[in-house]
Amino acid sequence: MQSNPSVSLQHPNFNHFIGVKMHLKLLVFFLLTTHVSGYKETRILQNREQLDSEGKVFLGWEFDSETNVITFEMEVETTEWVGLGISLSGSMTGADIFIAGVKPDLSTYSNDYFAEGFTQPKIDTHSDWKLIQGVEQDGKTVIKFSRLINSCDEEDYPIGDDTTRLIWAYGDTDEIKYHTPNRRGTKSVKLIGAPTPELDLNGLQKFEMVLDMEVPPMETTYWCGYFKGPTLLSKHHVVAFDALIEGLTSITHTHHFILTNCYLRADSDKSLDELMSNYTVESGYLGGHCRDPNPPIVLPREVHCDQDLFVLAKGGKMMTFPENVGYPIGQESYYMLEIHFDNPEELTGIPARSGVAVYYTNETREHDAGLLAVGHKTGAVISIPPNAEDYVVVGHCGPACTSWGIEEAEGVTMFNILLHSHISECTYNTKWNDGKVVIGGLSTKEEMCITYIWHYPKQDMELCESTYPELLHAIDFGVTDFHTEPTLTGNVIYIDEPAYMRGPYPETINNFNNWTDQFIAQYQHQQILAT
Structure with a gap:
């Protein structure tokens, strides 16, 4: 949502980490240290974002589509280590982490880490983050570094054109240890994509x-x-x-x-x-x-x-x-x-x-703009199998809808699109969910698959979504009787029969024991055709 010895880059609700002193084993090329009194004059990176609420942590970045390299520049109000991680959900688990800093003798240090859980991350065996430059100046540390957007390393998180969830932290000494809550955070950022067009707010x-x-x-x-x-x-x-x-x-x-x-x-x-x-x-x-x-x-x-x-x-x-x-x-x-x-x-x-x-x-x-939502209706009929890696959910906006809602003669021009899901995206991976099913719903732990399309000229149609029939969905899982109950976050399906699946659907669907490859393939095929 975007190289270090031993550090915990934490989500704000992560509360424990045992600090460990830094043990660096730098290769010869890392020992080619830079003794500088000021940061090199370089071209300003195309994008810049404030990561914290106090104005102490800033991140600049720029993507080169020819080399597939993304370059970062992190500026932090500290004279100690700084770290940036790319995470699936904004927490430590599975995060790809880079830590760097400047030592008292003005030489730099850095390392590439991978977090297996809410514990001390390990050094990645393949160092894919590249430190370009680092300096301490005016009470700040500025680190410039880069990485391929997809290094093909299983312990590196690929960067795409969707929202990337970044985690960040910085220390109060060069000893990399636990960082207090006010020295860490998370931010969701779109790293790859068109920059925001400039707009003169004067006169508006x-x-x-x-x-x-x-x-x-x-x-x-x-x-x-x-x-x-x-x-x-x-x-x-x-x-x-x-x-x-x-x-x-x-x-x-x-x-x-x-x-x-x-x-x-x-x-x-x-x-x-x-x-x-x-x-x-x-x-x-x-x-x-x-x-x-x-x-x-x-x-x-x-x-x-x-x-x-x-x-x-x-x-x-x-x-x-x-x-x-x-x-x-x-x-x-x-x-x-x-x-x-x-x-x-x-x-x-x-x-x-x-x-x-x-x-x-x-x-x-000249033109009036309109907003059209397209996708799959949010609800329990989105049921993504446990441990899925590439399960696809499809929402259709067919000719019967577009022929009514869009003037065929003139068509529309799309100028802004927001793809909205929660954690798993619309090609889903559920390995993060401990062997459980991920269902459609409003919670961040549940899923939705909607695309919001800004276009012109404005059309009559504002929503075009499809869904798999609820009754067919029940039959697929052998459910013979169910009912719904209202809650503050919408209706919840309760299974009445069979007895071994009785209870609220989000929980009891995990009792279903026929998640074979054949069932999953047939279930996905039927959902795609029937929505």
Whole structure:
């Protein structure tokens, strides 16, 4: 989401590590040390990201598509060791780690590590990270290094064009040992892809929608708050969205959010102001659980808030529209902000301030933009076999849908795409899950497979998804009776028969004992054809 002797680069909830003194055995070419008084003047790397909340840790990077080499430059407010890791989930397990630093005599040290679990990582037998340069200057350590995006080393995590989850840490001495919580962190970043287009914010208007609250003490929370937008007398165009996620706890616990338009049913004889003004954050109502089966407050039935407008997941940046495209807004407008909070330890009293800034202008552009969600419907029919390495889930948007929802004569131009899943991606690997099935759902430990497509000109169709019939899915696993029960995170399937699988589906599906290669191949084939 992006060479060291013995270090623990930890996810913020990883709490133990026994420090070990550094024992370096440097090869001759590493002993060609650089005695410098200042950092070499080099070309500024194309991308730059602040990794921490205090402005002490920065990472620059640039990818060379001809050599398949990605070059990093890490700048940290320390005069001791610094480390960067690439991780599947943002934790230590399976992380590919690079540690480097500058010794008192101005020589550099570095090493390549692999973390097998929440323990001291081991030195990788193949050193694929390459230290280019390192220096201490003005109380900071700057390390420049590189790596092939795919080294073909089983202990190196390949870097692709999806979101990469980075872990980072730094020390308070050159002895590599346990690092305190304020000297480590995680960040999801898109390392390979087009840089964010520049946008001159001067002359643009802006409004913000922010939920300032405590994260509920639940592993997974989907929280919805409502906001009133600016009152406009004519059509305007939104030209950029930016995330407002303030503070380390907000960064840690905000998994993603979706901003949606609220609109009236065609048969309503009232205005949005009349129906929505008492339900907004501005009026003092903070919102509630999005899927609460017994919500304390129910929106008027004439109001719908299901028209996706902006989606941001960890690692996302400001989204800017092409110069000839904008999203149309005007007159009265109301919005719903749905935030997925991730709190695996179910901690209490965690402050979070998360939301979105919307930049807009009265200088309308040539094309109106639209957002289309395409994929597989999220739910238990996404059931990924245990220990799978390349299990594929397919969502179809067929001709019957596109012929209705897209004007065939003009077609559409796509200019921004967000691929959204949780850990396993849409070609799934479940080896991280201890031999258990990974199912579709809203939790970070569950999966979804959705693609959000920004396009122009704006079309009528906003959602196009497919799914495998629930009844056929039950038959595949020999389930003869089941029912659903509502929860704060949506409906949960409960198996009633057969008896050996009785209970909540996310747990009892692991009792299924026929995960043969033949069954998996047939099951996947049927799902692809039937969705």
